[in-house]
Amino acid sequence: MNKREWPLWEVFIRGAHGLAHRHVGSLHAPDAEMAMKNARDVYTRRNEGLSIWVVPAQAITASTPSDKGLMFEPANSKVYRHPTFFKIPDEIGSM
Amino acid sequence: MSDTHALQSYVLRLADNALILGQQVSAWCGHAPALEEDIAFANTALDLIGQATLWLTYASELDAQGRSADDLAFLRDERQFSNILLVEQPNGDFGKSLMRQFIFDAAHFPYLQGLSHSNDARISEIATKSVKEVAYHLERSSDLIIRLGGGTKDSHNYMQRALNDLWRFSSEIFMPDALELSMTEQGIAPDLANIETKFTRHIHMVFERAGLTLPESSYMHNGGKIGIHSENMGPLLAEMQYLQRSFPGVQW
Numbered sequence: 001m002n003k004r005e006w007p008l009w010e011v012f013i014r015g016a017h018g019l020a021h022r023h024v025g026s027l028h029a030p031d032a033e034m035a036m037k038n039a040r041d042v043y044t045r046r047n048e049g050l051s052i053w054v055v056p057a058q059a060i061t062a063s064t065p066s067d068k069g070l071m072f073e074p075a076n077s078k079v080y081r082h083p084t085f086f087k088i089p090d091e092i093g094s095m
Numbered sequence: 096m097s098d099t100h101a102l103q104s105y106v107l108r109l110a111d112n113a114l115i116l117g118q119q120v121s122a123w124c125g126h127a128p129a130l131e132e133d134i135a136f137a138n139t140a141l142d143l144i145g146q147a148t149l150w151l152t153y154a155s156e157l158d159a160q161g162r163s164a165d166d167l168a169f170l171r172d173e174r175q176f177s178n179i180l181l182v183e184q185p186n187g188d189f190g191k192s193l194m195r196q197f198i199f200d201a202a203h204f205p206y207l208q209g210l211s212h213s214n215d216a217r218i219s220e221i222a223t224k225s226v227k228e229v230a231y232h233l234e235r236s237s238d239l240i241i242r243l244g245g246g247t248k249d250s251h252n253y254m255q256r257a258l259n260d261l262w263r264f265s266s267e268i269f270m271p272d273a274l275e276l277s278m279t280e281q282g283i284a285p286d287l288a289n290i291e292t293k294f295t296r297h298i299h300m301v302f303e304r305a306g307l308t309l310p311e312s313s314y315m316h317n318g319g320k321i322g323i324h325s326e327n328m329g330p331l332l333a334e335m336q337y338l339q340r341s342f343p344g345v346q347w
Contacts, residue, residue: 006129027130027131028129028130028131029131030242033238034238034242037135037234037235037238038131038132038134038135040231041131041134041135041138042131042134042135045138
C-alpha cells in the first residue's frame with residue numbers, strides 16, 4: 001500500500017471581527033477542500049474562529065535563521081522607529 | 096400505552112441511534128488512518144454522544160420510574176434498546192465505518208430537519224440544535240465517500256464492499272411502525288416518506304459521483320426499533336455498560 005504523506009498546510013484563523021488572521025498550526029490534507037475541513041475539525045472546535053485560511057506550506061517563502069543579523073539587527077538600536085512616544089487615547093482600544 | 100409512555104418510547108429511539116453510533120465511532124479515537132481524520136471522526140462521536148445526552152435527558156423527564164439519563168444509557172438491557180440495526184453493525188475496517196456513517200448521516204440530516212418542525216417543543220429544540228452538527232457530518236462523510244469511491248482501485252473496492260454489506264440496513268429508519276405512525280399523525284414525528292425521498296436523492300448523487308453501485312438485492316432488515324437486535328449488540332452493550340454494571344452508581 002502506498003504510504004505517501006499528504007502535503008502540509010498552514011492554518012490561519014481570524015478569531016474576531018477587526019483582528020487579523022493568526023497562524024494557529026499546520027495539518028496534512030490531500031487538497032484545499034480537505035485542508036479546510038480538517039482545519040475546522042482540528043482547530044475550531046472551541047468556538048475560536050470566524051474565518052479560516054489554509055495555505056500550502058510549500059507556497060510560503062521563509063527567511064533563513066542565518067540571515068537574522070542582516071535582516072533584523074540593524075533595527076535594534078533605533079527605538080525611534082517604534083511609535084512608543086505617542087499617547088494613545090483609551091477610546092481607541094487595541095491597535 | 097399512555098401518551099407520555101409512547102412519547103418516551105419515541106424519544107428513546109432517537110436517543111439510542113445517536114448513543115450507539117457515538118459509542119461505536121468513539122472506538123476509532125487513536126486508531127483512524129490519519130491524525131486529522133482521527134480528530135474529525137472523534138468529533139463526530141462526541142457530537143452524537145452530546146445529542147444522545149439531550150434526548151436521554153428528555154426521555155428521563157418523561158420516565159414513570161424516575162430513571163436518570165445515565166440509568167437509561169447504562170442500565171437498560173439489549174431488548175430495551177430501540178436503535179436501528181445499521182448503527183450497531185461492527186466497525187469493521189475504516190471504509191465500512193465511513194459507509195455506515197454516510198448512510199446514517201444521509202438519513203439523520205433530513206430526519207432532524209423534519210423534527211425541528213415537531214409540535215413537541217422539546218423535540219423541536221433538540222433537533223434544531225443538532226441539525227447544524229449533522230449537516231457537517233453529512234458534508235464530510237459525503238465528501239469522503241466520493242473521494243474514496245473514486246480513489247484508487249483499493250479504496251474503491253473497500254467502499255463497494257462496505258456498501259454491499261451495509262445497504263440491507265439502510266431502509267429500517269424509514270419503515271414506520273404503529274408508534275411512529277401515531278407520532279407522525281400527532282405532528283410530533285416527521286413524515287418518513289418525505290425524508291426517504293430526500294435521503295434517496297442525496298445518496299444516489301453521492302454514489303454516482305463515487306462510482307459505487309447499489310447491491311442488486313433490495314431485501315431490507317428491520318427489528319431494531321422494537322428491540323430485536325443483531326449479534327453485535329450484546330458485546331457492544333457489555334463494553335459500554337461495563338463500569339456501571341460492575342460498580343453500580345459509581346461516579347467520577
